[in-house]
Amino acid sequence: RMNTKKITTSSQALDGLLGGGIETRTMTEFFGEFGSGKTQLCHQLSVNVQLPPEKGGLNGKAVYIDTEGTFRWERIEAMSKSVGLDPDTAMNNIYYMRAINSDHQMAIVEDLQELIVKDPAIKLVIVDSVTSHFRAEYPGRENLAVRQQKMNKHLHQLVRLAEMYDLATIITNQVMARPDMFYGDPTVAVGGHTLYHVPGIRIQIKKSRGNKRIARVVDAPHLPEGEVVFAITEEGVRD
Ligand code: ADP
Ligand code: MG
Numbered sequence: 001r002m003n004t005k006k007i008t009t010s011s012q013a014l015d016g017l018l019g020g021g022i023e024t025r026t027m028t029e030f031f032g033e034f035g036s037g038k039t040q041l042c043h044q045l046s047v048n049v050q051l052p053p054e055k056g057g058l059n060g061k062a063v064y065i066d067t068e069g070t071f072r073w074e075r076i077e078a079m080s081k082s083v084g085l086d087p088d089t090a091m092n093n094i095y096y097m098r099a100i101n102s103d104h105q106m107a108i109v110e111d112l113q114e115l116i117v118k119d120p121a122i123k124l125v126i127v128d129s130v131t132s133h134f135r136a137e138y139p140g141r142e143n144l145a146v147r148q149q150k151m152n153k154h155l156h157q158l159v160r161l162a163e164m165y166d167l168a169t170i171i172t173n174q175v176m177a178r179p180d181m182f183y184g185d186p187t188v189a190v191g192g193h194t195l196y197h198v199p200g201i202r203i204q205i206k207k208s209r210g211n212k213r214i215a216r217v218v219d220a221p222h223l224p225e226g227e228v229v230f231a232i233t234e235e236g237v238r239d
Contacts, residue, residue, distance in 0.1 A: 007049050007124065007168055008056025009041065010083065010237045011230035014215055018201070019223055021056060024123065024168045027159050027198065029130075031173040032205035037213045037232050038172040039070050041205070042128045044237040045170060047079045049124040050093050055083070060123030060167075061093040063115070065108055067132050071096060075236075082235035095122070102133035102150065109157050116165050123167045125158065130171035155198045 006021035015021045022028050022045055030038040046064050051057025064071055073091055080090035095115065099105035105127070116122045131151070138147035158169045202218040208229065216227045231238045 003166070005058055005123075005166070006056070007045055007058060008051070009230070010044050010048060010056075011228075011239050013228035013239050014230045014237070015056075017215055017217055017223070017226065017228045018203075022124075022168050022170065023201070024058070024166050025163050027155070027162055027169045027171060027200035029171050029173055029200055029202045030205055031175050031202060033176065033207065034174060036205040036207055037237075038174070038205060039068075039128055040075070040232050041237055042126045042170060042172060043072070043075045044079055045124060045168075046094050046126060047076060047083060047085065047090055047236070049168070050080075050085055050090055051083060058123040059121070061095065061119065061121045062124040062126065063095045063097065063112065063122055065097045065099055065105065065125070065127045067099045067105055067127065067129055069098065070128070071098075078234065079236040093121075099127075099133065102137050105130075105133055106150070106154050106157075109154060109161075112161060113164075116161065116167070120165070122165070124170065125161060125167060126170045126172075127158065128170075128172045129174055130155070131173045152198065159198050159200065 004023040004025050006023055008021045009015055030041055032038060046062035048057050049060040049062050052059055076091055076094060077087040080087045097108050099108055112125065134147050134151055158171065161167065162169045201220050204216045204218055206214040208214050211231045211233060212229055213232060214227050214229055217223050
């Protein structure tokens with residue numbers, strides 16, 4: 001894994017699990033139940049990418065593709081203040097894009113190369129969540145094949161951007177606590193089955209007591225196995 005750079009998560013435990021943080025040239029998936037903290041992690045990373053290298057960032061900018069309408073500028077404000085960034089600057093360094101359906105989501109990613117060439121400070125591309133539109137528009141087992149085909153194309157484009165432009169891509173994926181309740185659709189299963197066949201790092205996030213969360217890396221031969229605990233606070237992701 002040569003020449004990759006890392007972005008801190010603001011949790012030393014989680015950074016430790018990831019070998020230092022979220023990597024460039026790699027697609028990282030956060031998967032877990034509703035409320036597990038995937039969106040909060042995305043907000044935190046879109047702030048942290050802007051930090052100087054000595055504070056765990058890349059002096060970079062982020063693209064935040066929001067498919068569920070759960071992005072909140074107030075969270076960016078709070079998190080940036082808390083890590084010592086000027087909130088207005090931090091908000092200006094995030095390109096926010098709302099994807100209204102899966103075709104739109106795919107088109108945004110297809111057009112992203114142009115923006116990245118124009119603004120090479122972009123070091124992080126987030127799609128939160130990558131699966132929701134596809135699941136809503138191509139529901140159940142009967143649409144699985146076409147959904148997977150479209151998702152695969154989309155995900156490969158995200159991987160390619162990461163590799164070509166030395167940036168990190170992050171996708172989120174909501175899965176169910178009780179996959180047996182979901183009509184045999186294997187892509188919603190926790191712990192999950194191959195949702196797709198693309199390279200990357202998969203991190204499962206589970207709720208724990210109070211504001212605590214448990215993170216586990218899945219199927220990453222180059223990272224040690226194990227779980228870590230982190231917290232989601234008013235200030236953002238913390239130990
Ligand atoms: P997911 O995207 O996995 O569904 P979220 O990232 O939206 O989950 O996490 C939501 C949780 O994050 C909330 O239930 C709460 O525990 C925590 N959270 C969100 N905003 C704040 C805040 N301002 N202060 C403290 N905790 C927060
Ligand atoms: Mg979310």
